Each structure stands twice: as structure tokens, then as C-alpha cells.
Amino acid sequence: MAPREHRITLIGKPGCHLCDDARAVIERVAADLGVPWEERDITLSEEDHAKYWEMIPVTLIDGVQHDFWRVDEARLRAALSV
Numbered sequence: 001m002a003p004r005e006h007r008i009t010l011i012g013k014p015g016c017h018l019c020d021d022a023r024a025v026i027e028r029v030a031a032d033l034g035v036p037w038e039e040r041d042i043t044l045s046e047e048d049h050a051k052y053w054e055m056i057p058v059t060l061i062d063g064v065q066h067d068f069w070r071v072d073e074a075r076l077r078a079a080l081s082v
Contacts, residue, residue, distance in 0.1 A: 006035050006061055006062055006080050007035070007036050007037065007038070007061070007062055007063075008026055008029075008030055008035055008036070008037035008038075008059065008060070008061055008076075008080075009037065009038050009039070009040060009059070009060040009061075009063070010022055010023060010026055010037065010038070010039045010040070010057055010058075010059055010060075011039075011040045011042050011048055011052050011056060011057060011058040011059075011060065012039065012040075012041070012042060012056050012057040012058075013041060013042045013043050013056060014041065014043070016056060016057065018056070018057055018069060018070065019056060019057040021057075021070070021071070022057040022059060022070070022071040023039065023057075025071040025073050025076065026059065026071060026076070028073070029073060029076050029077055029080070032077075033077070033080055035080055042056055052068070055068035055069065056068070056069075057069070057071070059071050059076065061076075061079055061080065066079055
């Protein structure tokens with residue numbers, strides 16, 4: 001699968017410094033590889049809140065959990081290259 005065929009989702013909340021750090025990494029990697037990405041606010045979804053509250057920020061690739069708390073740039077790039 002080409003990187004552009006993937007989709008990254010960041011689940012976080014406003015005012016979260018770890019979410020800000022994760023967003024910066026995801027923005028950089030997504031721009032470099034041409035991968036679309038979106039951000040979901042955990043405070044707006046009961047399902048996300050129940051599933052991920054203690055792990056934010058959470059990074060999903062194609063809807064599957066990839067990372068939580070921190071985003072490792074090299075690991076994210078490698079996962080998108082598969």
C-alpha cells in the first residue's frame with residue numbers, strides 16, 4: 001500500500017501538551033509523505049472517551065491503533081511505508 005492510501009487519525013483534547021507534540025510530528029510526516037490526516041477531540045465522543053481516555057494522544061493508522069502518549073516519527077514513517 002502506498003503511503004497516500006493510508007489515513008492517520010490523532011485522538012486528543014484541547015490543552016493537551018502531548019497532543020500538541022503528537023500533532024507536530026503527524027503534520028510533518030503527513031506532509032512529507034502526502035498522507036491525509038484528521039484530528040478527533042476525545043471530549044466530543046463518548047466512544048473515544050471510554051476507549052482512549054487514559055492513553056491520549058492516540059494515533060490511528062487506517063482506524064487501527066498505532067501509538068499512544070507519544071508519536072515516534074521513525075516508527076510512524078515505517079508503518080506508513082508498508
